[in-house]
Amino acid sequence: xxxAVLLVSCxxxxxxxxxxxxxxxxSHNWDETAVTKADFNTVKFVxxxxxxxxxxxxxxLISNITLxxxxxxxxxxxxxxxxxxxxxxxxxxxxxxxxxxxxxxxxFTFGLNAANNRDGVYQDLNSVSFNVPKMLGGGYHFMQxxxxxxxxxxxxxxxxxxxxxxxDITDPINMVLQDTSFKVNLGEVTIKNNAIVEIKMNISxxxxxxxxxxxxxxxxxxxPNFNAQLLMNENGKSVFSLGTVIP
Amino acid sequence: MLKRTFFYTFILVIASSCSKESSEVYVPxxxxxxxxxxxxxxxxxxxxxxxxxxxxxxxLLGKKLFFDPILSANNTQSCSSCHDPQFAFADNKKFSEGxxxxxxxxxxxxxxxxxxxxxxxFFWNGRxxxxxxxxxxxxxxxxxxxxxxxxxxxxLQDNLQYPDLFFAAFGTRKIDSTLVAKALAQFERTLxxxxxxxxxxxxxxxxxxxxxxxxxxxxxxxxxxxxFHCHGSDKNPLWTDNKFHNxxxxxxxxxxxxxxxxxxSDRGKFKTPSIRNLAFTTPYMHDGRFATIDxxxxxxxxxxxxxxxxxxxxxxxxxxxxxxxxxxxADLKAFLLTLSDNDFIKNAAFQN
Numbered sequence: 001x002x003x004a005v006l007l008v009s010c011x012x013x014x015x016x017x018x019x020x021x022x023x024x025x026x027s028h029n030w031d032e033t034a035v036t037k038a039d040f041n042t043v044k045f046v047x048x049x050x051x052x053x054x055x056x057x058x059x060x061l062i063s064n065i066t067l068x069x070x071x072x073x074x075x076x077x078x079x080x081x082x083x084x085x086x087x088x089x090x091x092x093x094x095x096x097x098x099x100x101x102x103x104x105x106x107x108f109t110f111g112l113n114a115a116n117n118r119d120g121v122y123q124d125l126n127s128v129s130f131n132v133p134k135m136l137g138g139g140y141h142f143m144q145x146x147x148x149x150x151x152x153x154x155x156x157x158x159x160x161x162x163x164x165x166x167x168d169i170t171d172p173i174n175m176v177l178q179d180t181s182f183k184v185n186l187g188e189v190t191i192k193n194n195a196i197v198e199i200k201m202n203i204s205x206x207x208x209x210x211x212x213x214x215x216x217x218x219x220x221x222x223x224p225n226f227n228a229q230l231l232m233n234e235n236g237k238s239v240f241s242l243g244t245v246i247p
Numbered sequence: 248m249l250k251r252t253f254f255y256t257f258i259l260v261i262a263s264s265c266s267k268e269s270s271e272v273y274v275p276x277x278x279x280x281x282x283x284x285x286x287x288x289x290x291x292x293x294x295x296x297x298x299x300x301x302x303x304x305x306x307l308l309g310k311k312l313f314f315d316p317i318l319s320a321n322n323t324q325s326c327s328s329c330h331d332p333q334f335a336f337a338d339n340k341k342f343s344e345g346x347x348x349x350x351x352x353x354x355x356x357x358x359x360x361x362x363x364x365x366x367x368x369f370f371w372n373g374r375x376x377x378x379x380x381x382x383x384x385x386x387x388x389x390x391x392x393x394x395x396x397x398x399x400x401x402x403l404q405d406n407l408q409y410p411d412l413f414f415a416a417f418g419t420r421k422i423d424s425t426l427v428a429k430a431l432a433q434f435e436r437t438l439x440x441x442x443x444x445x446x447x448x449x450x451x452x453x454x455x456x457x458x459x460x461x462x463x464x465x466x467x468x469x470x471x472x473x474x475f476h477c478h479g480s481d482k483n484p485l486w487t488d489n490k491f492h493n494x495x496x497x498x499x500x501x502x503x504x505x506x507x508x509x510x511x512s513d514r515g516k517f518k519t520p521s522i523r524n525l526a527f528t529t530p531y532m533h534d535g536r537f538a539t540i541d542x543x544x545x546x547x548x549x550x551x552x553x554x555x556x557x558x559x560x561x562x563x564x565x566x567x568x569x570x571x572x573x574x575x576x577a578d579l580k581a582f583l584l585t586l587s588d589n590d591f592i593k594n595a596a597f598q599n
Contacts, residue, residue: 041512041556056559120289120482127291127365131482133467133475146559158559162469220562223469 019098023196024065026083026091027243030204037086043150047207051215053149058085060143063112067104075099101192110236111142111181117165136223137167137177149215159219166229180233186242198243205239273418275302280362283441285449285484293362299429301436304416309434312427314599318399319346319392329355332597335524336438341535345390354535357528359440364489371517371533373491374507378435382428396424440523440591449481455585462582465575472579476560477519486523486586491516492558495551514556526587540583544576
């Protein structure tokens with residue numbers, strides 16, 4: 001009896017307010033040229049500073065992927081998502097539940113905010129070794145971008161552009177931590193008919209705007225480099241944009 | 248208890264009603280992997296294929312097969328000849344000898360925590376895609392047990408005990424290689440190492456010395472060892488990423504992962520070994536080139552060799568490495584040794 005009532009009320013709601021599923025897809029480019037695993041391992045990119053570089057590994061974490069409706073009610077699609085371009089995982093996010101069709105703003109947090117960036121608590125992220133050592137501030141990587149860049153003498157050197165919460169570890173007992181996650185607002189999307197929404201990452205922006213990134217100076221051991229983390233945080237803000245929305 | 252008896256009676260009735268010729272009952276007892284608390288807290292669930300659940304009978308059979316030379320052509324070699332419990336299920340040789348005295352060209356790999364190899368890529372070059380698939384290879388490998396499966400299955404079939412053991416484990420007396428592989432894999436999934444001194448330290452039941460703690464920091468510090476990006480950490484207690492990297496051993500590395508993928512950017516990439524149980528698994532690296540932990544540390548500190556595919560995580564390659572001080576090296580070694588698990592190599596359940 002109760003069930004019957006519930007069913008009826010559900011049906012009624014559906015009639016009033018059509019719902020649909022939504023899929024969020026991630027794509028990657030270097031100034032509008034698509035980047036996939038097939039583009040890894042060859043020196044084919046030039047950053048704003050003129051460093052020629054290759055990408056060998058690219059993984060990043062975003063969280064609180066949310067659609068917010070006109071009444072300002074947030075609807076979280078997923079708590080967090082790790083995209084691994086080399087392993088081709090995390091490219092597709094499906095909302096667990098149907099959501100009412102309509103207009104929303106799409107937003108997410110790059111990395112994990114201070115409240116969520118807790119040491120060791122996410123088993124799936126531990127299992128793929130995305131942790132940041134406690135001695136470097138703990139929590140998780142926000143991004144791991146590894147590759148090689150060309151030195152003046154045509155030799156290659158390694159770089160590790162690892163984005164984490166900034167930590168000044170000069171005094172290990174009293175580390176200074178600064179949250180470097182940031183909210184990305186991608187603007188308005190219309191969600192209907194099993195919409196597919198594309199989020200684009202322009203990798204070159206990490207090296208460009210507002211800070212021109214000189215790989216000859218900032219290449220490795222950037223995790224314990226407090227200032228480098230602040231620069232990454234500034235550059236990250238122009239990296240993401242809304243791609244196509246289907247239908 | 249009562250419930251269980253009822254359940255079995257129920258199966259019995261079904262079994263006896265459908266198989267008329269056989270009056271025996273096939274009732275294997277499920278025995279799921281005992282997940283250590285540390286792994287339970289930190290890691291996703293281990294991988295057990297749904298078509299090969301862990302059972303008491305299957306594990307017992309797998310163990311017997313693992314230690315039995317019957318699988319080799321001349322009855323002289325078992326899996327345990329090269330995967331000996333006292334060496335954390337590796338051996339202490341650079342290359343292992345097969346039954347004909349021929350040497351392979353790879354260092355025997357220790358066997359533990361394999362159910363947590365989430366990518367399920369086995370061997371140094373990742374050519375095998377599951378524990379079951381791997382178990383088929385040594386029997387027919389000419390530099391190992393040098394047998395054929397037809398002969399190995401016939402030997403098992405003719406044996407007085409094995410047909411009954413296969414029936415208990417899999418409900419059939421007809422022995423085939425797939426079932427042998429399944430039983431071996433069940434036993435191998437029980438080989439879990441999680442009680443080293445460092446595990447006990449994490450559980451709060453052991454103390455580390457000042458040197459061991461400093462060594463842990465060398466391991467975790469991006470400016471020093473920076474080992475954690477590939478070899479796990481206190482938050483990934485497998486102490487490996489189970490991925491493939493070129494860690495700078497040679498200017499002209501051998502193929503490694505490339506021999507499987509055909510991709511030249513995989514040249515010289517080998518599976519990261521766990522740094523658990525190093526005290527028992529000398530020598531080190533895919534070709535057993537380093538006899539001591541000191542030699543390994545010296546390699547990372549000042550002996551790096553560059554090549555096109557060297558992993559970007561390897562630091563200061565141009566200078567041969569990060570040049571650890573003698574104290575940092577000694578501390579790092581002391582820390583590495585806290586990951587050796589005496590309880591594991593002495594575990595009575597794993598002995599012949």
